[in-house]
Amino acid sequence: MAIDFKISSVGTRENRLGSITGYSGDLHDIIHQSRCGTLKNKERCFSQSSTCNAMCALGQLSGIRDIAIINHAPSGCTAVASGINVNNNQLATKRGISNNTVFLGTDMDENDTVFGATGSLKEIILETYNRYKPKAILIGTSCVSGIIGEDVDSVVEEVKKEIPESIPVAAVHCEGFRSRIWATGFDASDHVVLSSIVKPPKKKTNKINFKNFYESERKQIIEIFSNFGVEPVFFYQNSTIEELEQLSEALATVSICGVLGSYLGNGLEQKYGVPFVKTINPLGIAGFETWLRGIGSAIGKEKEVEAYIEREREIYIPKIEEVKKELRGLKAVLGMGPGYTYEVSRVLQELGMEVVWAASWHYDKIHDNEELPAPLKYLEENSKDNFKVSVADQQNFEILNIINHYKPDIYFSRHPGTTVWAIKQGAAALCVNDEYMIFGYKGTLDFAYTVLDTIKNRSFEKNLASRVKLPYTEWWYKQDNSTFLTSEGK
Amino acid sequence: MAKILDQPRYKCALAAMQTVQSITGAIPILHAGPGCGAKLGGGAGNSGHFSHNIFPCTNISEKEVVFGGEIKLKEIVENSLRVIDAELYVVLTSCTSEVIGDDAEEIARSFRDKGKPVIFASTPGFKGNNYLGHEWVIDSIIDQYLERSDEKIKGLINIWTGIPLHDPFWLGNLRELEKLIEELGLIPNTIFGHTRGIENLKNVPKAEFNLLVSPWLGLSNIKKLENKFGTPYLHYPVLPIGATETSKFLQAVGDFTGVNKKKVEKIIEKHEEEYYYYIERFADVFLETRVMSKRFTVVSDSQYSLALTKFLVNDLGLFPAKQFIIDDAPEKYRKAIEEDFEELNYGIKAEVEFSVDGFKIHNEIKNTDYHGYPLILGSSWEKNVAKSTEAHYLAISWPINERLVINSSYVGYAGGLKLLEDIYSVVLTRFN
Numbered sequence: 001m002a003i004d005f006k007i008s009s010v011g012t013r014e015n016r017l018g019s020i021t022g023y024s025g026d027l028h029d030i031i032h033q034s035r036c037g038t039l040k041n042k043e044r045c046f047s048q049s050s051t052c053n054a055m056c057a058l059g060q061l062s063g064i065r066d067i068a069i070i071n072h073a074p075s076g077c078t079a080v081a082s083g084i085n086v087n088n089n090q091l092a093t094k095r096g097i098s099n100n101t102v103f104l105g106t107d108m109d110e111n112d113t114v115f116g117a118t119g120s121l122k123e124i125i126l127e128t129y130n131r132y133k134p135k136a137i138l139i140g141t142s143c144v145s146g147i148i149g150e151d152v153d154s155v156v157e158e159v160k161k162e163i164p165e166s167i168p169v170a171a172v173h174c175e176g177f178r179s180r181i182w183a184t185g186f187d188a189s190d191h192v193v194l195s196s197i198v199k200p201p202k203k204k205t206n207k208i209n210f211k212n213f214y215e216s217e218r219k220q221i222i223e224i225f226s227n228f229g230v231e232p233v234f235f236y237q238n239s240t241i242e243e244l245e246q247l248s249e250a251l252a253t254v255s256i257c258g259v260l261g262s263y264l265g266n267g268l269e270q271k272y273g274v275p276f277v278k279t280i281n282p283l284g285i286a287g288f289e290t291w292l293r294g295i296g297s298a299i300g301k302e303k304e305v306e307a308y309i310e311r312e313r314e315i316y317i318p319k320i321e322e323v324k325k326e327l328r329g330l331k332a333v334l335g336m337g338p339g340y341t342y343e344v345s346r347v348l349q350e351l352g353m354e355v356v357w358a359a360s361w362h363y364d365k366i367h368d369n370e371e372l373p374a375p376l377k378y379l380e381e382n383s384k385d386n387f388k389v390s391v392a393d394q395q396n397f398e399i400l401n402i403i404n405h406y407k408p409d410i411y412f413s414r415h416p417g418t419t420v421w422a423i424k425q426g427a428a429a430l431c432v433n434d435e436y437m438i439f440g441y442k443g444t445l446d447f448a449y450t451v452l453d454t455i456k457n458r459s460f461e462k463n464l465a466s467r468v469k470l471p472y473t474e475w476w477y478k479q480d481n482s483t484f485l486t487s488e489g490k
Numbered sequence: 491m492a493k494i495l496d497q498p499r500y501k502c503a504l505a506a507m508q509t510v511q512s513i514t515g516a517i518p519i520l521h522a523g524p525g526c527g528a529k530l531g532g533g534a535g536n537s538g539h540f541s542h543n544i545f546p547c548t549n550i551s552e553k554e555v556v557f558g559g560e561i562k563l564k565e566i567v568e569n570s571l572r573v574i575d576a577e578l579y580v581v582l583t584s585c586t587s588e589v590i591g592d593d594a595e596e597i598a599r600s601f602r603d604k605g606k607p608v609i610f611a612s613t614p615g616f617k618g619n620n621y622l623g624h625e626w627v628i629d630s631i632i633d634q635y636l637e638r639s640d641e642k643i644k645g646l647i648n649i650w651t652g653i654p655l656h657d658p659f660w661l662g663n664l665r666e667l668e669k670l671i672e673e674l675g676l677i678p679n680t681i682f683g684h685t686r687g688i689e690n691l692k693n694v695p696k697a698e699f700n701l702l703v704s705p706w707l708g709l710s711n712i713k714k715l716e717n718k719f720g721t722p723y724l725h726y727p728v729l730p731i732g733a734t735e736t737s738k739f740l741q742a743v744g745d746f747t748g749v750n751k752k753k754v755e756k757i758i759e760k761h762e763e764e765y766y767y768y769i770e771r772f773a774d775v776f777l778e779t780r781v782m783s784k785r786f787t788v789v790s791d792s793q794y795s796l797a798l799t800k801f802l803v804n805d806l807g808l809f810p811a812k813q814f815i816i817d818d819a820p821e822k823y824r825k826a827i828e829e830d831f832e833e834l835n836y837g838i839k840a841e842v843e844f845s846v847d848g849f850k851i852h853n854e855i856k857n858t859d860y861h862g863y864p865l866i867l868g869s870s871w872e873k874n875v876a877k878s879t880e881a882h883y884l885a886i887s888w889p890i891n892e893r894l895v896i897n898s899s900y901v902g903y904a905g906g907l908k909l910l911e912d913i914y915s916v917v918l919t920r921f922n
Binding site: 045046047048049050051052053054055072073074075076077078079080081082083085086089102104105106107108109110111112113117120121124127128131142143144147148176177178179180182393394396397416417418420421468469470471472473475476484 | 491492494495497501503504520523527528531536551552554555573584585586589590615846870873
């Protein structure tokens with residue numbers, strides 16, 4: 001199904017791609033069911049607080065420089081504003097630029113739930129424009145604005161008449177209840193950029209669109225790409241509206257995370273013919289090489305890529321082989337978004353470790369190109385084990401039950417607040433927080449040593465685990481971790 | 491009516507989940523969308539025994555919005571009792587569950603009728619901010635959980651103060667207040683933090699007194715406690731920081747609870763002697779600065795704006811520029827708070843404005859002549875305005891993103907010295 005750029009609100013991953021948040025089984029089964037169309041979501045009759053798509057949608061967009069995000073919501077939904085502001089400042093300072101983006105709210109109250117607040121919203125948008133003269137104004141919707149039926153799209157049309165035409169104004173439809181899959185918010189942010197900011201190409205440039213979170217390997221990647229005569233443009237963090245307008249002129253699009261980049265990458269490919277490199281991610285050796293070759297073939301620089309790979313392999317492969325000796329046989333459990341779970345599983349196997357359980361916070365059986373995501377295809381063909389797989393929207397009780405049952409040597413997680421719980425049960429844990437943590441040969445080597453260091457010094461978890469009371473009952477630890485998955489959901 | 495929330499300094503009522511979380515043994519059950527817990531979960535030391543990752547939640551989806559979420563909530567509560575090892579389960583409603591009209595109160599009651607420790611509080615985000623939400627949750631606990639008791643424990647005094655987790659110094663401050671009260675020979679009873687919790691909560695009705703140290707927050711709670719259990723209360727609006735205010739505080743509590751005046755004076759004398767031993771040794775640092783004027787501004791909630799103004803004027807001899815209060819304090823309390831700002835040494839009166847618009851506050855600060863480099867105490871939001879006004883800046887209230895506070899406190903004699911350390915550690919980074 002092609003992406004529809006005319007609609008204002010992007011479909012959820014559940015509806016658009018058949019993605020799920022409840023499953024328990026194994027690698028072969030979930031891929032088989034994905035292929036033959038029998039994969040159904042399972043609901044839970046016990047669940048824990050997770051995350052919503054608004055955080056992803058507005059969080060992503062708020063990294064763009066010098067714009068205004070207005071969250072049409074009660075105050076709690078805007079509680080993240082200061083964290084965003086501080087991160088923006090720190091990340092801009094690191095690059096020696098400035099980012100004057102503001103993240104505001106409309107502080108909806110009880111009256112608004114009865115009488116509506118589109119009038120106030122319009123005033124707030126205009127006031128925001130007058131205060132900050134932002135380069136774009138993006139208005140986020142919320143559970144409340146959605147349920148009471150606020151027509152934010154009409155407000156946007158009205159406001160457009162009163163501010164300069166060059167300033168994009170758009171609604172970001174990201175009501176929290178829309179989707180259990182927060183990655184739907186990535187799609188909502190991409191949809192706004194594709195439909196309201198990106199302009200048709202005037203020329204072809206030598207740029208590669210690089211979708212990522214916080215551009216922590218910016219310098220290294222600029223260096224790598226210079227070998228191929230191309231330049232990366234990182235976004236959304238620290239990007240400018242002008243850079244985003246020109247995404248259609250690039251040679252290709254790549255993404256550090258398949259889940260993060262799939263909507264924008266496929267959208268640019270479908271609408272403007274910018275090739276989207278859909279290989280596995282540049283984590284680990286196979287990932288890095290496959291990804292580089294994917295880029296090489298998209299931009300016609302295969303030879304340069306091969307030369308680079310050959311040079312770098314010589315430096316790093318012997319070192320990685322050395323550290324692998326110590327990692328062999330270590331058992332791992334993972335809990336991450338699917339853009340990382342299935343990629344990191346591959347890297348762990350590559351390093352000689354054993355994946356005993358891989359949990360992903362959601363699962364996409366296809367992406368917007370209507371194909372099984374690349375990391376799953378890779379595991380289907382290459383994984384030596386048919387390891388256990390579950391899908392759980394950060395359901396901590398299931399993860400701790402799994403860790404308690406399988407007693408892994410190490411647990412890997414990625415999302416805020418999810419790593420600490422494993423160590424309370426005495427398992428070593430490593431937060432794969434930085435999206436570039438396992439990037440390329442050097443990142444893979446650093447990662448391998450970090451895993452070793454984590455396993456070799458267990459003091460922190462030993463000290464803490466022996467002193468804390470766990471949050472769950474003994475009864476729960478005796479149950480199967482999938483106990484609360486009901487037979488079939490919607 | 492919706493208004494511009496520029497630089498938010500409060501969260502919504504559902505953030506009172508952190509109040510529940512701070513009572514050891516209690517856990518909130520959120521009847522809310524999937525993201526509420528994560529958005530509201532920040533704060534000082536959130537990764538505790540329970541965190542928002544552990545809170546049961548109905549994760550309301552489109553299905554519940556259309557068909558109602560009562561069945562879902564019932565299921566989640568029932569299974570929470572099996573999975574989560576807690577002594578008290580507090581069902582909290584959200585914007586969505588209230589707008590769709592689910593009767594969470596009845597569901598909580600049905601569990602209580604079966605002898606399960608499940609209570610309920612209405613905390614939709616649109617109804618009020620997290621300051622009010624905190625009060626509503628405590629009210630619900632008083633109404634639905636606390637039982638009348640004929641037994642009164644002599645000298646037992648419940649202490650209530652700032653919001654758990656939202657106030658970065660909430661626990662350190664509370665512990666310091668406990669110590670001060672203990673010195674008077676009383677038995678402090680608090681419900682938040684390590685080793686307090688449910689047992690102390692159950693003792694609340696048995697206390698001889700309630701002590702509220704706060705300009706307004708919690709006043710409705712201690713009035714409710716008075717009505718329900720007949721416990722007399724002392725409402726002391728100033729969080730005591732430094733010698734001057736702490737000595738006043740001890741005298742007021744001593745008078746209220748009938749502690750021997752001489753005993754109180756002796757305690758004060760001992761502390762003040764030690765306090766001024768330190769002040770004497772560092773007086774040169776405070777006096778002989780080339781880089782700080784006498785003028786200061788606090789941009790914080792009622793508690794800190796008042797407490798810091800009192801300390802900086804009455805203890806340190808600085809002079810107040812305009813002060814800002816950003817907690818959207820209910821109208822009915824504002825006059826009394828303003829009056830508190832007028833009771834400063836030497837007849838000094840501090841002008842104070844209640845405002846939730848950070849843009850306007852910062853414009854006022856930029857347009858103020860501090861007659862030298864000012865001191866600005868506030869939140870992370872004040873970092874930039876401090877930079878543009880060449881101010882000395884310290885983040886002391888939410889949101890504070892670039893400072894780690896574990897258990898430090900600004901309360902009492904020790905707290906005053908700690909605050910001086912923090913302020914002058916900033917001042918000492920500059921020379922003129």
